[in-house]
Amino acid sequence: MCGIVGILSKKGENVAPLIEKMLSCMKNRGPDGVGLATEDEIIYSNTFDKVFFSQTTANSVLGHSRLAIVGGSCGSQPFVSCDKKLVLEHNGEIYNYRDLRRTLETRHEFHTSTDSEVIIHLLEDHYEKTHGDLLEAVKRTVFQLDGIYILAIREQATGNIILVRDGIGVRQIYYGENDRFFAFGSEKKALWKINMSHKIHRLLPGYAMFIKQSPSEGNYVTTLHPITVNTNKSIRSKYPILYKDINSALNAYKDALLRSVEKRVRDFDRIGIVFSGGIDSVIVAYLAKQMVPEVICYTSGIKDSNDITNSIDIAEKLDLQLEINELSEADVEKMIPEIINVIEDDNMGQVEVAIPIYAAVKLAREQGIRVMLTGQGADEIFGGYSWYSKIVQKFGYDKILEYMIKDVQLLYKETLEREDKITMSQSIELREPFLDPNLIDTVLKIDPRLNIQNSGSNEFDTLGKRVHRKLAENLGIPREIAFRIKEAAQHGSGIHNMLDSIAIKNGFDKSAIKNTYLEQLNKRELMGSSQRYGHLFETEQIWNIEPHIQMYLEKIASNILPTISK
Known part of the structure; x- marks a missing residue:
């Protein structure tokens, strides 16, 4: 488990200092390490340190603080795909990750024993098979996952981000925007911390949200309406009665x-x-x-x-x-x-x-x-x-x-x-x-x-x-x-x-x-x-x-x- 945050500037501002504020107010969600991902680099630290956050200057940053349950001390996030095209933040637990890993090991190099690294390589496979269709790759990936999760996935070439929530909604993610930023976080206080206190929304269970960055239009961020993802693990509206005795x-x-x-x-x-x-x-x-x-x-x-x-x-x-x-x-x-x-x-x-x-x-x-x-x-x-x-x-x-x-x-x-x-x-x-x-x-x-x-x-x-x-x-x-x-x-x-x-x-x-x-x-x-x-x-x-x-x-x-x- 962990804390996830992300912030995208609509005006080309450096948002790294804001990421520090967002993560720092949720330290208990991830006391075992912190990581940042921009379009250009991914950096990690074992501690919340102002010097660490000052190393990055970017108008779009993903931040992650980790509670190490699976994978010990070697599972710092965000994870990057082998081809460097995709970046992943994951909050949750995947129970079938060992089985999935066995199907991926011949094609991917693993550096940790975490469930999160399995997700990034599974996603990478589907991204390649769908010829770079990020949303379809996400749908195919979550269909195979048995567990609870919030996923934040960024396509490095475009800066586009997809947020995904598991079908039961065991873990949560909130998002909001103003005239300067679009931001999301595992808790509301991460958004409150950057003075985004109005119109905070939660992503609904079984839904994905696509956030599109348009640098040619002055870094304007377009948020598309959340769309249902068939996770194969969502609550149905009706069930047949099979057990009558x-x-x-x-x-x-x-x-x-x-x-x-x-x-x-x-x-x-x-x-x-x-x-x-x-x-x-x-x-x-x-x-x-x-x-x-x-x-x-x-x-x-x-x-x-x-x-x-x-x-x-x-x-x-x-x-x-x-x-x-x-x-x-x-x-x-x-x-x-x-x-x-x-x-x-x-x-x-x-x-x-x-x-x-x-x-x-x-x-x-x-x-x-x-x-x-x-x-x-x-x-x-x-x-x-x-x-x-x-x-x-x-x-x-x-x-x-x-x-x-x-x-x-x-x-x-x-x-x-x-x-x-x-x-x-x-x-x-x-x-x-x-x-x-x-x-x-x-x-x-x-x-x-x-x-x-x-x-x-x-x-x-x-x-x-x-x-x-x-x-x-x-x-x-x-x-x-x-x-x-x-x-x-x-x-x-x-x-x-x-x-x-x-x-x-x-x-x-x-x-x-x-x-x-x-x-x-x-x-x-x-x-x-x-x-x-x-x-x-x-x-x-x-x-x-x-x-x-x-x-x-x-x-x-x-x-x-x-x-x-x-």
Whole structure:
């Protein structure tokens, strides 16, 4: 994993000093090295040094900071093709890179053992076969990749750049422009740092964006609308039901899950788990423990919170190594500005979910963990949320898959970008077994009747994820753990109530805040699933944004976001 940035001047200005600003504000994304690529040269350094950045003068620069997970210390980016025609920056992880490399070794000279170098040579092959059609070469390349990625590819002869995002959207890239520059970066703060705070966009999952430089027209940069790239790993709009009985569903799911976890932990002797005591993180930890010599689970929350209590109980029963970051009110209050800075958001729903994850990941960083697994995605693909049963009651099983697919498609926006920023703030790479494209493709072909039960009454199926839970039991996880209902992270960790207390202590009293403030919140980007499903519960939102907490967070954010943009 790493940090990626790029900037192109529309007026022929030297942009190298701006690249330094953009990369420096994301140092934690890539503490193991930095590289720059211009039209004329590629240079590398082991440290962020002003002298290093001053070596380059150019009106178009790609910048990269590296977190070394695969390939050790010899994988500095950007990479250049053998024929020097193409330059690549890659943020992500390619799980089939060894197989791809074997098909390329007879035609290309490899200098590292990284997955990123495999991509540049694969791209070079397709570029040659398509007679220099860069977009078609990119399409053919990503079709062969099994993994998560952001790619920034530059054609050296023209200066043209293509940005590509994987079909699930596990990693993100933002872009923007003004009258002077077009720029992009792994986080918004990279753009804020160069005073590009308005009209920042994210590249959507499964899309590519072509940026064309026209030196003959005064270096004017033309940004073409993003176009869909058939990555062979994107979420489809519809899935056929192939698994209609529990045994076939369990067998298909087990095979896909084991392969997904195995590819994400191979070659590691030590790995961490973002652990909450819910079945999603439990099953990931349980399987990883059978594949990796040392697996450490990390959880956090206030003293005696349900998440901590349950995690201790489960760790003892399953013989899992557990580390706990117990938070006091003072800890949480101190952490709030850090969280807002890291996730680049002051929305209450995002902040209160982020706090326990951030605390767990921070402890993992202190103990030297470099890669962690998470259980994110299981609720969406298995129908684990309470509102899914409500959808079944109102619309029947024919509609439920449409809603679940939509939720998976929107995970990038509501969950994945937040958690990438949290883990990368601690220089830790996060991997998501439940978001493996093959696993998603398998699970969404399971008859939803097997996961969400409809009794025909007005009662909800508050359990959900029944195939998921049954497999956990079949694997050896005790039934009382596999079928335990878990609270949302902000409640199970005790963070929500603590935020309430902190807001009141700082003068934001519930009784002093008018209800009309909620109307203002509706105009903002709230947690999407709350907006999409609130009407099913005859309420505006499932998660009620408490105005006094939200106003407190906005007050804190007002002292942070302007600082970021300077």
